[in-house]
Amino acid sequence: MTLVNEILFGGVAAFLVLSLVVVYRVVRGPTMQDRVIAVNAIGTNIVVIIAVLAAATDSPSMLDIAIVYALLNFLMSIAISKFTVERGGVL
């Protein structure tokens, strides 16, 4: 294993820990918007984790998965904020 791979796996571990810390805000967040913001941040972290894993394990096809995940993450945030305004919430 080269040094670059070790650096990338270290980054993956750090991003995982930070995502788990943000789960506190999803569970506790007083308003629904807090939860959506936190889930969006976790989704961003997961996209980065998938992309870094693609680089670390040298499997470029995982980048496509990361792109699709980023699209779905964005759509979820926009859809929930839209429903909140027009129908008074989805939850």
Added chain:
Amino acid sequence: MTPLEIAVLALVAGGVFFTLVAAVGLLRLPDVYTRTHAASKSDTLGAALTLAAVALTFGADLSSVKAALLLVFMFITNPTAAHAIARAAADQGIDPWTTDDEGGAE
């Protein structure tokens, strides 16, 4: 260490640092709008730096073009989503946090 290793190390360390700042902001800031601010700025910068490290690792290849596209996509969509959520919160009538709420200032 080769220059590539130094660059990747610097980019990943910067990305982890700014994601740490975003996580601390999400946990510690007092209301929805300030948390939106933390998530949209710091998290976007952290993700962009780390994706730049990914693009650098793949080198001259189609994969680094994909990573760069993902970076540009993140830069556009992440603040847009945060803005939409903050606007939804404002439309729902959630009051911004002020120092008066704590009975401190004046």
